[in-house]
Amino acid sequence: MGPCPFLTPGHGCGNGGRRLGVSFEAQDRPVSAQDPDVVVVGAGPSGVASALLLARAGHRTLVLDGARFPRDKACGEGLMPSGVAVLRRLGLLDALVADGAPRLHSVTYQMLGQPFRATAAFPRPPGGGPGWGLGVRRLRFDTVLAEALRVEPGVTFVEGTRVSGPQRDALGHVTGVIAEGSAIRARCVVAADGLHSPLRAAAGWTSPAPHHGRYGLAGHWRVDTRDIHGITVGFAGGHEWYQAPVGPEELLVSVLGGRHTIGAIAHDYAGSARAALPLVAGADPLGGPLAAGLFHQRPRHVAGDGLFLVGDAAGYDDPTTGEGIAVGLLLAERLAVHLDAALTERISPSAAAAAYTRDHRRLWTDRRRLTRLALLMAAHPRASRRAITRAATRPAALEALLGVNCGYWGFGRLSARDWLSLAGI
């Protein structure tokens, strides 16, 4: 990776707190005082968190999203406690709770159609803070986040504007983006444009996805959820159903599995959900389902040449462990620290890219192992039945795994006894 162009001599850090006049004229010139310091592409959770933090550090931040809000998004809508903690640090938690997002205290695993089930509570965060997750209906959650962008001094938020790719100079350094055919210059670009990140693809950083990838569907049902305080994962032999309360009368029901299974369920999502899940057997669907896949995306790089990937754009394995939003928010915090240091010339741009790449690896390594373990269990009903039967009387191992998923500790936390009970012994 070469040096990043946004530290052009004579262009210091931004002065947040004022509105930008956004020009969409293509020009071949250095970044000027009118240009944003940072362009963030995508106003999902990762993009919003990155933009708020960069603007609060004093950098003029332009956020572009191809959609207009409110917009919906296929998601299991279970925000892990580690993500709740980031929202609290951002000052957004009260607005979300006021919006009706229910607290989630546990995860229940069950074999569908069989009497085996085990419940594990989210462990207490070792450093304090919220020990519960949130059921976040994306239609409302992302709207609250978008509203936070609109009122943040130092942020300009432009909706309905698709970005086709990064703009580069003759040396290949990213100097801005191409939006709706026009160039916008900036000192650096953050791609928070989701799982199939067009910016990542245009940068040539997308790796081929595996042939046998997984897909998902997510819909909502009118169910009284006042007595439901956790996520339920139901193994169905080759695919899994997920249920989570996302409002007082709104239950999220998503299903994950291979292409053919999800394709077949998509033909009759409501009928399949009713047949699989007693809770919705007599309930009315509220809408959907929305579909998504191919999940497994591993980019070649997550930062370099003035381009930084965050959230799903920076790579993703599978929604089965429900940590996507939380990790996106945690990544945004790390990204903002390193980008701020580079924009204020305390470290070099390449040092910022290297530090962010290390943080990305650190945040994902154990979580990816956990995802592999969860997928292994899901694919082997006999193993998952044994583990669930054992966890019903001894949930400690599952709770330790939830702590790994939240980033509270690593796999070293699990004792030999924990591993034995996960093996059903």
Ligand SMILES: Cc1cc2nc3c(=O)[nH]c(=O)nc-3n(C[C@H](O)[C@H](O)[C@H](O)COP(=O)(O)OP(=O)(O)OC[C@H]3O[C@@H](n4cnc5c(N)ncnc54)[C@H](O)[C@@H]3O)c2cc1C
């Ligand atoms: C079925 C399913 C179940 C899931 N379950 C969970 C769960 O329970 N818990 C959890 O935490 N995560 C879950 N996830 C994952 C979660 O949805 C993602 O990790 C999360 O949405 C990533 O956020 P993001 O900000 O990176 O991207 P996104 O939320 O995808 O936002 C990307 C934004 O970029 C915009 N954009 C895209 N391309 C362009 C462009 N060219 N120009 C301008 N704007 C653009 C889009 O309009 C969008 O607003 C699930 C995902 C699926 C599909």
